[in-house]
Amino acid sequence: DRQTLVAVLQFLRRSNLRESEEILRREARLLGDDLGGNVATVATSSPGVAAVAAVPPGKGEARGDCGINPSSRREPGKREPVCCSQPPGLSVMLGRKGAVVVEDQPDVSAVLSAYNQQGDPTLYEEYYSGLKHFIECSLDCHRAELSQLFYPLFVHMYLELVYNQHESEAKSFFERFHGDQECYYQDDLRVLSSLTKKEHMKGNETMLDFRTSKFVLRISRDSYQLLKRHLQEKQNNQIWNIVQEHLYIDIFDGMPRSKQQIDAMVGSLAGEAKREANKAKVFFGLLKEPEFDVPLDDEDEEGENEEGKPKKKKPKKDNVGSKSKKQDPNAPPQNRIPLPELKDSDKLDKVMNMKEAARRVRLGPECLPSICFYTFLNAYQGLTAVDITDDSSMIVGGFADSTVRVWSVTPKKLRSVKTAADLSLIDKESDDVLERIMDEKTASELKILYGHSGPVYGTSFSPDRNYLLSCSEDGTVRLWSLQTFTCLVGYKGHNYPVWDTQFSPYGYYFVSGGHDRVARLWATDHYQPLRIFAGHLADVTCTRFHPNSNYIATGSADRTIRLWDVLNGNCVRIFTGHKGPIHSLAFSPNGRFLATGATDGRVLLWDIGHGLMVGELKGHTDTVYALRFSRDGEILASGSMDNTVRLWDAVKAFEDLETDDFTTATGHINLPENSQDLLLGTYMTKSTPVVHLHFTRRNLLLAAGAYSSQ
C-alpha cells in the first residue's frame, strides 16, 4: 500500500498536479512517519529522470536508511515486493498487485526498485565482501560448507543488478568477485560476463530459469545455525533476504562435510539435489523374460544337433525361465506400462540371442575384451551420431550434411523390399517368400537416407531392426523403415534442435531430448508425444531408457542427470556432481546402476535404488562421449574425445557400497580414490575420437569414430 502511495505521489508530481500531490501527501502522512521520510526522499530524486540515473551514488547515505526500511517491512520469504520492482511484460516473477501500479508508471517502478529489491545496488559489493570475510574467518569445518554460498549468491546478485539495469554496478561487481569462484564454474562465469544488459537476458532461457529457481545447498545444521546467526544481525539483513529469496538450504544433521565431499557433489546449475528428491521408490529391476514354448526349442535343438550337442540346451533354457519365478521386489509389474507383444520374429531373435549368449566370452580383469574399431574416413568432422544394432549387423552414421547412412557390418548386403510390381510376380506360397520379397538388384552395403534439413545428432535402431530413428537440428525426429529404406514419419514437437533419441529396449516407444530443455516420450503410432519430461534448466543432451523400459534417464547441459518415470512423468531421481554438460549415459545390464560421462572427463557411477553416487572414474582428459557396460555388466567401457577407449572393472566398482542409514539419509558419500585400481586398460587410437561403443552379443567390443586429421 505504501508503495502504491509513493508511486502515486511520484506520478502526480511528474504530471505537475501539485495541489493533488500536496493533499495526498498530507493525508498519507497520517499513515506513518517513515512513509513521509520515504516520500521526501523520493521527491528529491528528480522526477522524470530515467531510473538508473535517478540513483546517483551520492545519495547512498539517505538510501541507506531507506534500504533497511523496505526490507523490514517485508515479511520474510514473501516475494511480492520484489515482484513489484520488475518492469511489466517480463518473466514469471511479476506479482499481481505490483503489476497494476507498475504498468502505468515505468519510471516510478524503476525508482521504486531501488527500494523494493534487496537493498541498494551500490551496496551489493559490500554485502558480498562482508559475507566473504565472515566465511573466511569461520571455523575450518564450517568453511567448506559455507563456501558453497559464494557461487549462487554471486550469480544471483549479479543477475539482479543486470535485470534492474544497474549496468555499471554489475560490471564492477563482476570484476571484483568473479575470480573467487570455484574453477568448475568458469564456463558459467564466461557466459555471465557477456550478459550485461537486461535485453541480453531475455533470450537466455537458462539464465531466466536460474533466476526463478532456487539453488539447493546442503549444509549441516551447525553450519547453518552459524550462518543464520550472523546474517540475522541488523546490518546483514540484506544478504539474509537474498539468501532466503534465492537459495534453498537443505539442512541435515551430522558432521559438516569436507571440501572433497562437497566438490564431488556440486557443480550443477541448480545446486545439489534435495534429499527428498531422491527418495521415491524406483523399480530398477528387470522385467521377466518370457519363457518359450516347445516349437522354438525344436528349432534350437536342430541347431545344437548340428554341433553335436543334442538336447543339452533344452533344460538350460528352462532354468533361465524359472530362475525368476519369484517376483523381484525391485522389478516393476509386467503391465506397469503397456509394452508391445512379442511377435514370432522377436521370439526367433530371442532364441538367437540366447544361443549367442551361451557362446559369450566371460570378461573380467583377467580377460579383457578385444576391441574392433570402425573408423569413418573422409567424414570431415561431419560424423555426429553412430548406432549399431543389437546383433551388430548394421551400423548407422548421422552426419552434419543431414544424411543418414546405413552400412552392413556383416557380408550380407542391405536389401530393400521389391517394388509392388515385382512383388506381384513372386510366388507367395513358397517357403522362402521372405527372401524373395527382397530386391537383389539394388542390394548394396551402403544405403543413404535423405530427408533431414540439418545435422543429424542422434540415431537409434529399433530392437527388431525394422526401424531407424534419427533426430536432427531441424527439430524433427524421423522414423525410417529399414525394409524399404524410406522415411515413414517425421515427429514434430521440439521446435529446436533435438540432441538425442533412443528406442525403448522393447521397441514401440522412443525418447528424444533437445534444446527446449524437455525430453519427450513418443510411441511410433502417435504423432504427438505421450509424455513430456520438463524440469531441466538447460538443454537435454542425452536420453536413455532403463533396461526395463519404465524409466528414462536424461543428462543435460545444466550438469544434472534426472531419472523420470514413464508411467506418470515424475522426476524420481536427480544426480548432481558433474562439472560439465553430460554427453553419455549407460545403464548397467542388471538395471541397478547408471554410469554417466560429461565434458569434465569424469565417469560417475550412481546407485539408482538409493540415489547415491557410488563411484568416480578419473582418467579421461576430454569429454566422455561413449559409455557401455559389457553384456553381463563386468566391464565398463568408456570412449572419449581424447582418442582413447578405457576399460574399467565394474564388478569391483560396485562391490562394497556403504549403504548405512547415515548415507542413505543424507546422501553423503566418501568416495575412495580408486580410479587407478579400477582402470583395466587404456587403448589409444591414432587421432580418432571415440563416438560410440557397443558390446556384441559375444562380448566383443566395437567402437566407432571419425578420423580427424589434426
Add this chain to the structure above:
Amino acid sequence: MEAAKMASPKSAPKDAQVMAQILKDMGITEYEPRVINQMLEFAYRYVTTILEDAKIYSSHAKKSSVDADDVRLAIQCRTDQAFTSPPPRDFLLDIARQKNQTPLPLIKPYSGPRLPPDRYCLTAPNYRLKSLQKKVSSTAGRITVPRLSVGAVSSRPSTPTLGAPSAQAVSVAAKVGAPVSLAGQRFTVQIPSSQPAAKSATPTTPTVQNVLINPSLIGPKNILITTNMVPPGAAEPAPLKRKHEDDDDYDAL
C-alpha cells in the same frame, strides 16, 4: 577467401580483429578461419536489417532522423521474429503436467507396422502422372481406373468417378468396396460396386503391407493407386494402359 585465410592477425582488417577478439572473450579458442568471415557477414546483415527497419519506423513517426528509440524498436521486433527462444519454464511445466496426466494408451496387438494415421506420415506419393490420352476405353478386359485423387492422404474422401460407361470395367471395385486395410489406413473410396471385369487378380500378398507407398506402385502400369487400393497388378491385362482422368475431377493438390 584465400587471402583472408592466410592473413595473419596483424594484417587482418580491423573488423576481423575485433571479431577474433570477441570469439576469444567468449572462450572459443578453436575455430576454422572462415568462422570469422561468417560471423562478420552475419553481423553486417543483422545490423543493416535493423537499421533499415529503424529507418522505416522513424519515417513512419515522421522524425527527421533515426534515433535510439527507433533502433530499439527495430531490435525488439526482429528478436521476436528471427530469434525465437524456447518456451519458458512455467509453460513447459504446465503442458508437461497436462500431457503426463493421461494414461499411456494400450497397444493393440498384431496391428502390423505401428505408424500414425496416414496424414501424419510421409508415405504418400507426392506426385501424380498426367495421362497422354483423355479417351476412356472400356472394353472388357480393360480396366478403367476410377479417378482417385492422387496422394489422397488427406482426410478428404476421394470421390472417384468412373470413366464413361465402364460400370463393369472396374475390376478394382470389388477390392475397394471392402477397403483393404493396409496397416490401418482408413479411407473408403466410393466406387459404385460393379461387376468386376475379367478379373484374374490374385490378391497381392499381405507382404506388401510392410511396403508402404512408394511411387513405384504407380510403376509401369501407370495406374494411379492410392493407399488403400490393392494394386490390380495381376488383373491388368494391358500392362501399358494409362489411366484416364478428367482434370476437373481432381482436387487441386
